[in-house]
Amino acid sequence: MAMKLHTLDELTDKYIGQVGTPKRDEFDRKLTEELHAYHIGEAIKMARESRSLTQEQLGERMGVQRAQVCRIESGKSITFASMMRAFKALGVQVALDMKGVGSVML
Numbered sequence: 001m002a003m004k005l006h007t008l009d010e011l012t013d014k015y016i017g018q019v020g021t022p023k024r025d026e027f028d029r030k031l032t033e034e035l036h037a038y039h040i041g042e043a044i045k046m047a048r049e050s051r052s053l054t055q056e057q058l059g060e061r062m063g064v065q066r067a068q069v070c071r072i073e074s075g076k077s078i079t080f081a082s083m084m085r086a087f088k089a090l091g092v093q094v095a096l097d098m099k100g101v102g103s104v105m106l
Contacts, residue, residue, distance in 0.1 A: 038075035040083055045073040047090045061089035 006014075017024040048058050048069075055069040062069070062085045071077035072086060087094050 034075065037078045040078055041073045041075035044083070044086045044090070047087070047092050048073075051090060053090075058086065058089060062086055 012024070012027075013019075016027045019025075019028075048055070053061075054066075055073070056066040059066045059069045062082075064082075064085075068077065068082075069086075072082055084094070
């Protein structure tokens with residue numbers, strides 16, 4: 001007997017809901033948010049490593065504990081303020097695309 005394979009979209013439709021339903025929209029929004037947080041955390045980690053800094057050293061520059069840096073880099077505890085503090089402590093200039101408002105250099 002052949003095993004039936006399903007696409008991710010089919011499973012998401014079945015267990016979360018169809019695109020356009022409130023439950024699916026909330027799921028997609030949260031997923032997008034988490035992916036963005038992960039990518040920002042990875043960017044912070046890459047910038048830290050390229051400067052040969054430990055998490056503890058970056059934490060000292062930011063005024064936070066090493067554990068907080070770990071959470072930021074893993075995308076689990078990123079706020080706009082902590083992201084900006086990390087990039088400032090690393091000396092990284094950040095450009096934000098404000099979708100329709102324009103770009104801002106920080």
